[in-house]
Amino acid sequence: MCFRVFVANEKVMSKNFTVHLKYWRQDGPTAKGYFEERTLDTVNEHMSFLEMLDVLNEELQLEGKDPVEFDYDCREGICGSCNLVINGQAHGPKKGTACCQLHMRNYKHGDKITIEPPRAAAFPVIKDLVVDRSAFDRIIEAGGYVSVKTGSAQEANARPIEKETSDIAFDYATCIGCGACVAACPNASASLFTGAKIAHLGLLPQGQVEQSNRVVAMVDQMSAEGFGDCSNYGECEAVCPKEISISAIAEMRKDYVKAMFS
Amino acid sequence: MKLDSKVPEGPLEQKWSQHKKTMKLVAPNNRRKYEVIFVGTGLAGGAGAASLAEMGYKVKAFCIQDSARRAHSIAAQGGINAAKNYPNDGDSIYRLFYDTIKGGDYRSREANVYRLAEVANNIIDQAVAQGVPFAREYSGLLANRSFGGAQVSRTFYARGQTGQQLLIGAYQSMMRQVQEGNIDYYTRHEMLDVVIIDGVARGIITRDLVTGEITRHEADAVVLATGGYGNVFYLSTNAKNSNVTAAWRAHKKGALFANPCFVQVHPTCIPVSGDYQSKLTLMSESLRNDGRVWVPRKKGDDRHPNDIPDAERYYYLEERYPSFGNLVPRDVASRNAKIVCDDGLGVGETGLAVYLDFRDAIKRDGEDTVRAKYGNLFDMYENIAGENPYKQPMRIFPAVHYTMGGLWVDYNLMTNIPGLFAAGEANFSDHGANRLGASALMQGLSDGYFVLPATIGNYLADVKPGTRYGTDHEAFDEAAKKAQDDIDKLLSIKGKRTIIDFHRSLGKIVWDKIGIQRSKEGLESAIKEIQALREEFWKDVYVPGDKNNYNKYLEFAFRVADFFELAELMAKDALDREESCGCHLREEFQTEDGEALRNDEDFSYVSAWEYKGVNGKLDTELHKEPLEFEFVELKQRSYK
Numbered sequence: 001m002c003f004r005v006f007v008a009n010e011k012v013m014s015k016n017f018t019v020h021l022k023y024w025r026q027d028g029p030t031a032k033g034y035f036e037e038r039t040l041d042t043v044n045e046h047m048s049f050l051e052m053l054d055v056l057n058e059e060l061q062l063e064g065k066d067p068v069e070f071d072y073d074c075r076e077g078i079c080g081s082c083n084l085v086i087n088g089q090a091h092g093p094k095k096g097t098a099c100c101q102l103h104m105r106n107y108k109h110g111d112k113i114t115i116e117p118p119r120a121a122a123f124p125v126i127k128d129l130v131v132d133r134s135a136f137d138r139i140i141e142a143g144g145y146v147s148v149k150t151g152s153a154q155e156a157n158a159r160p161i162e163k164e165t166s167d168i169a170f171d172y173a174t175c176i177g178c179g180a181c182v183a184a185c186p187n188a189s190a191s192l193f194t195g196a197k198i199a200h201l202g203l204l205p206q207g208q209v210e211q212s213n214r215v216v217a218m219v220d221q222m223s224a225e226g227f228g229d230c231s232n233y234g235e236c237e238a239v240c241p242k243e244i245s246i247s248a249i250a251e252m253r254k255d256y257v258k259a260m261f262s
Numbered sequence: 263m264k265l266d267s268k269v270p271e272g273p274l275e276q277k278w279s280q281h282k283k284t285m286k287l288v289a290p291n292n293r294r295k296y297e298v299i300f301v302g303t304g305l306a307g308g309a310g311a312a313s314l315a316e317m318g319y320k321v322k323a324f325c326i327q328d329s330a331r332r333a334h335s336i337a338a339q340g341g342i343n344a345a346k347n348y349p350n351d352g353d354s355i356y357r358l359f360y361d362t363i364k365g366g367d368y369r370s371r372e373a374n375v376y377r378l379a380e381v382a383n384n385i386i387d388q389a390v391a392q393g394v395p396f397a398r399e400y401s402g403l404l405a406n407r408s409f410g411g412a413q414v415s416r417t418f419y420a421r422g423q424t425g426q427q428l429l430i431g432a433y434q435s436m437m438r439q440v441q442e443g444n445i446d447y448y449t450r451h452e453m454l455d456v457v458i459i460d461g462v463a464r465g466i467i468t469r470d471l472v473t474g475e476i477t478r479h480e481a482d483a484v485v486l487a488t489g490g491y492g493n494v495f496y497l498s499t500n501a502k503n504s505n506v507t508a509a510w511r512a513h514k515k516g517a518l519f520a521n522p523c524f525v526q527v528h529p530t531c532i533p534v535s536g537d538y539q540s541k542l543t544l545m546s547e548s549l550r551n552d553g554r555v556w557v558p559r560k561k562g563d564d565r566h567p568n569d570i571p572d573a574e575r576y577y578y579l580e581e582r583y584p585s586f587g588n589l590v591p592r593d594v595a596s597r598n599a600k601i602v603c604d605d606g607l608g609v610g611e612t613g614l615a616v617y618l619d620f621r622d623a624i625k626r627d628g629e630d631t632v633r634a635k636y637g638n639l640f641d642m643y644e645n646i647a648g649e650n651p652y653k654q655p656m657r658i659f660p661a662v663h664y665t666m667g668g669l670w671v672d673y674n675l676m677t678n679i680p681g682l683f684a685a686g687e688a689n690f691s692d693h694g695a696n697r698l699g700a701s702a703l704m705q706g707l708s709d710g711y712f713v714l715p716a717t718i719g720n721y722l723a724d725v726k727p728g729t730r731y732g733t734d735h736e737a738f739d740e741a742a743k744k745a746q747d748d749i750d751k752l753l754s755i756k757g758k759r760t761i762i763d764f765h766r767s768l769g770k771i772v773w774d775k776i777g778i779q780r781s782k783e784g785l786e787s788a789i790k791e792i793q794a795l796r797e798e799f800w801k802d803v804y805v806p807g808d809k810n811n812y813n814k815y816l817e818f819a820f821r822v823a824d825f826f827e828l829a830e831l832m833a834k835d836a837l838d839r840e841e842s843c844g845c846h847l848r849e850e851f852q853t854e855d856g857e858a859l860r861n862d863e864d865f866s867y868v869s870a871w872e873y874k875g876v877n878g879k880l881d882t883e884l885h886k887e888p889l890e891f892e893f894v895e896l897k898q899r900s901y902k
Contacts, residue, residue: 028811046535046648054762055538061760061806061815069812071328074501075541078426079332097645105648126472127812134449137329141441145434146393150313150711151384153391157348160402170395170420173427177331206393 016042017109021056023068024116029124029132035114036068045105049092050075050082052104053115070129077101077241080176083183084129085116090180090239098178098241118183122190122226133179135225136193142221143214144197146206165203172200172251174242181236187228192236194222195248202255212259219256265518265870265887268672269373274893275355278377281673282716286723293318295727297481298718299466300324301453301508304333305425305703306686307487308432309710315439317715319722322446322479323436324468326503326817329449331433334489334501335686335706338425339546341409341417342703344382349406353414355379360894361412362701366666366694367844367860368896369521369868371889373673374691381712382704386418388711392431396420410547410592410699417700422546422638428703432710451477452817453508454745456484456515456682459737463682467741469749471817474810476742478733482725483681483718486512487710490665490687492525494825494832495777496769498662499531499544505821506828509669509688517669517677518870518885520690522828523836524666526697526845527778529595531661532646533615537766542661543646545639547699550588550595552623552632553656555579557607557616567609567617567655578602586901593696593778593845593858594901596660600778603659610657619655660778664702666693666845667835670870670887674717675709678870681725683718685709690868695844749809752819757802761815764799765822768792768829776832781849785837789830793879796826830880831871838884841865855902862896 018041026033040059043052050072057067073081077098084099086092091099094106107113115129123131173196181192198215201207207214223229230249237246270281288296296319300311303325311323325333345358359379363370390396390404396418397405409417420427439445450471457465457478465480491506492498513519530549531542556575563570578598580587588595599616602608609615624632629652633640640651647657669677669684671691676683686706693701731737775788799822807813842851842858843865851859867886874881 044536044538047538048540048646051538051540054540057815058760058762061804064804064806066807067815069814073327073332073503074334074337076337076543078423079327079334079336079501081327081332101645103646103648130812133328137331137437137440137447137449140331140434141437145438146391147438148388148391148435149316150309150388150435150715153384153387156346156387156390157403161398162402163398163400166395166398166402169393170427173393173395173430174423176426177329200395201393204393204395206391 016044019043019052019107020110020112022112022114023129025068025128026125028127033125043104043107045103047104048075048100049084049086049102049104050100068129069127072100075100078176080178083118083131083178083180085118085183087114090118090183091178091241096241096243098176118179120182120188120227122188123179123182133177135227136177136179136190138225139190139194139218139221140197143210143217144201146201147210148206159205161204169200169203172196172203172244172248175244176242178241180239180241182227184235184239185228186233186235187231189230190222190225190227191230191249191252192240192244192246194218195252196244198255199248199251202251211255212262215252215255216259219252263678263872263885265670265678265885266672267371267887268674269371270673274372274376277373278380285716285720288719288723290318292727294320296320296483296722296725297322299479299481299484300487301466301485302333302487302489302686302688303330303433303436304335304487304489304686305429305432305706306688306710307485308333308429308436309707310485310487310685310714311445312432312435312439313711313715314718315442315444317719318444321439321444322448322481324448324451324453326452326471327449330436330447331430333429334504335429335703336426337501338703339422339544341407341419341424341700342385342428342707343409343416343698343700344386344418344704345379345416346383346386348404349415351414353416357414358382358416362692362698363694363894364897365698366696367899368694368862368866368891369524369843369889370692370694371673372891372893377713378692378705378708381708384712385704385707389428389431392435394420394427394431396427425703428707432707453488454511455741456512456679457737457741458515458679459731459735462680464731465733465738467738467745469745472812474813476746478738478742480730480733480738482722482729483683485683485685485714485718486669486688487685488688490668491825491828492662492665494769494829495662495772496765497534497539497542497773499528499542502541505824507821507824509684510824510828512669512677512679512682514873515679516873517679517682518872519667519831520670520868520870521667521695521835522832522871523776523839523846524695524844525662526592526664526666527596527660528663529592529599529660530618530658532643533610533657533659534612543642544661544663545643545658547592549618549636549639552635553588553618553620554622555588555595555599555616555618557602557609561606567619576602576607583901590901593847597778597847599658599660615657615659617655618658620651621655624652664697666690666695666697670868674720675713676717676721681721683714685714695846748820749816752803752805752816752823753809755801755803755805757804759802760804761818761822764795764803765818765825767795768822768826771795772829772832776829776836779847779849780836782837785833788833792826792830792833797878799823799826827876827880831882834880834882835869835871838869839865857900860898
């Protein structure tokens with residue numbers, strides 16, 4: 001639930017407040033990492049979480065110190081670049097929200113905030129809070145597509161698709177590839193990410209032709225990248241900023257078993 | 263320099279098909295001997311890279327993000343136009359063409375726009391075949407909606423995430439080619455220069471954003487699909503990493519930059535709340551279908567909006583434009599918001615906002631109906647602004663959204679440098695002085711899936727297969743050295759002001775003086791201010807960290823350095839264009855009612871600027887490509 005600071009009919013007045021930050025520092029993939037602590041006095045309730053980190057970085061630079069590196073791009077919750085683990089929770093406390101869309105009104109004066117990169121063997125740290133998620137690209141590369149060449153597509157309405165089926169496929173297709181599912185999983189499994197793509201394509205007639213090959217290739221690649229297996233903890237679903245259902249994993253397993261026996 | 267648009271002869275509706283028939287082809291066994299570089303992997307670059315690789319060319323694709331799937335195309339919400347005419351409401355390719363060229367206020371090429379409308383239908387077929395889950399009716403057939411004031415329903419959409427779904431489709435096609443070994447895929451790489459040998463583009467210089475390594479890549483053709491330059495304003499709806507660097511470096515190597523002053527401002531964004539603000543968030547303009555825009559009539563009226571009675575509210579769009587009211591086009595809505603705020607009537611803590619009020623819609627249709635239509639937008643607003651729009655009006659303000667200007671290209675999407683192509687938002691070609699809603703996705707994919715695969719082949723057919731100069735050629739040496747020197751110079755300044763501080767100051771000048779409204783006086787002073795600030799930047803900027811490590815602020819430093827030069831060109835272009843057209847409003851050129859006054863007699867041309875160096879000031883030469891209209895009649899807009 002959203003923690004609401006303001007109610008209707010109350011004039012919005014923004015005040016600055018203080019938070020105590022503890023953030024991960026690591027110079028490179030093989031360097032030893034450590035936590036650095038700092039208190040920030042100029043936090044405003046309208047700031048986004050990443051804007052709060054921008055302010056921290058401005059302060060650090062003015063003191064001649066290196067800024068804290070973190071990944072971001074669109075800052076509107078759709079590109080999937082940001083993936084901070086905040087107080088132990090991937091993307092922080094707000095359900096269905098990427099951390100770029102998390103606002104500081106969810107925190108209060110004096111809060112302690114710990115910020116870490118998503119930790120998984122398959123996501124090596126590049127610097128500070130930035131990790132290498134190229135394993136996700138390689139999972140898609142293994143089979144997360146429909147093999148249709150440009151120009152060879154048939155007329156779009158030639159094949160009707162049940163609205164309900166299309167809508168469910170869409171729910172899986174909303175994955176933004178941020179990696180929160182991996183960060184939250186005790187096994188560091190990428191099953192929700194992989195399952196979401198397999199379910200999206202497998203539900204649609206366009207994707208069904210290649211489904212058996214796809215599911216085997218993608219699941220094998222997921223294991224090869226060093227992601228763990230799924231033990232149904234369900235943490236992935238809880239932190240997914242797009243609230244993708246864990247039923248994606250069931251779809252993946254069903255299709256995998258089918259592929260094994262066909 | 264003579265600008266040749268290379269528009270094919272013949273009737274409008276046959277130009278592209280005739281051209282396709284007569285363009286040269288490269289035989290399949292020869293294609294693998296050609297290498298093509300794509301810089302940028304959004305809709306245009308991703309679709310182009312996938313398509314050329316499928317054809318058998320060797321492709322190298324570069325993106326600055328950690329994955330091609332994150333390109334800013336992903337953020338497009340609304341939809342993609344195509345004249346399929348599924349709803350049987352009288353749509354046609356001609357009508358889509360006509361609406362697009364009229365929307366661009368007659369400052370684009372007829373032939374390009376017609377081709378765009380023509381291939382749009384194929385885009386929908388292609389995307390559906392890839393598994394893009396467009397919205398469907400209960401019949402199982404594709405759904406359409408009307409968008410951006412169009413009189414027909416021709417927009418295909420995937421909830422509010424059409425850009426995401428189309429980009430993922432292109433990305434997956436690209437990854438299939440990576441797996442097949444037809445694409446060498448480089449993430450977290452930024453292009454710093456184009457390498458030109460004997461007047462022809464032969465490769466690029468890149469920086470590995472993780473290790474800082476400067477690398478050289480040779481190819482037979484280079485495509486820049488690197489998006490727009492809206493971040494010159496500092497605050498815009500663009501992603502934080504969107505930048506002009508690749509396009510600008512190509513410009514400095516001789517590629518002409520066209521219509522840089524054409525920048526679209528979107529009227530319904532969430533306003534700025536403070537200096538720390540890093541970007542602006544757009545809300546779909548469909549909100550204006552039911553919301554009423556107003557400000558208090560009295561200056562400094564700090565009552566709660568719900569306590570201000572109707573008689574004391576200034577519904578300025580409804581009063582000034584009785585027939586269109588709150589549904590006037592984007593530029594008119596944006597401009598009027600700025601005018602009322604400049605008059606001191608703006609609301610909120612900063613005074614830079616107007617109200618968008620749903621009180622009457624809720625009273626009329628009920629809260630549930632309003633929730634069904636706009637629920638996700640209301641939630642997004644509440645999350646960011648901390649106010650409940652069901653209970654009190656939203657506050658909105660215009661924000662920079664899309665740049666129509668870009669690298670000059672001919673009908674084949676090739677710049678004036680042979681072998682260097684530009685696609686998507688990075689070129690100037692299809693939207694004239696203003697872009698219609700739901701046509702950015704259409705253009706990116708049209709360029710990538712359908713235009714470049716044909717025109718690059720036509721170009722390569724005249725290049726001897728297997729031509730290689732080697733990356734130790736002096737042109738590569740020189741470009742690589744320059745790229746490294748620029749970085750070293752930035753790191754050596756060790757000044758006192760941060761990069762973001764400079765960028766914010768630059769953005770303020772550009773927004774105030776080259777933004778929604780421009781004047782001769784304002785533009786001339788903008789040029790002086792930009793020059794002075796640029797000089798200060800090179801003396802006093804603080805760039806942290808080192809060059810051989812991941813260093814995002816170093817990336818920002820060279821992008822901001824390029825924005826400083828681009829900003830001056832935008833001002834010069836706006837100064838040259840002594841008319842108002844599309845998004846470009848010059849205060850001196852308005853009708854008596856304060857509406858944009860176009861001057862077709864003197865300004866029916868594309869401004870294509872040549873770079874001549876920066877020495878305190880930006881030196882340029884202006885080339886003009888006259889726009890001829892054979893098939894449409896030019897009309898002045900009126901929304902009264």
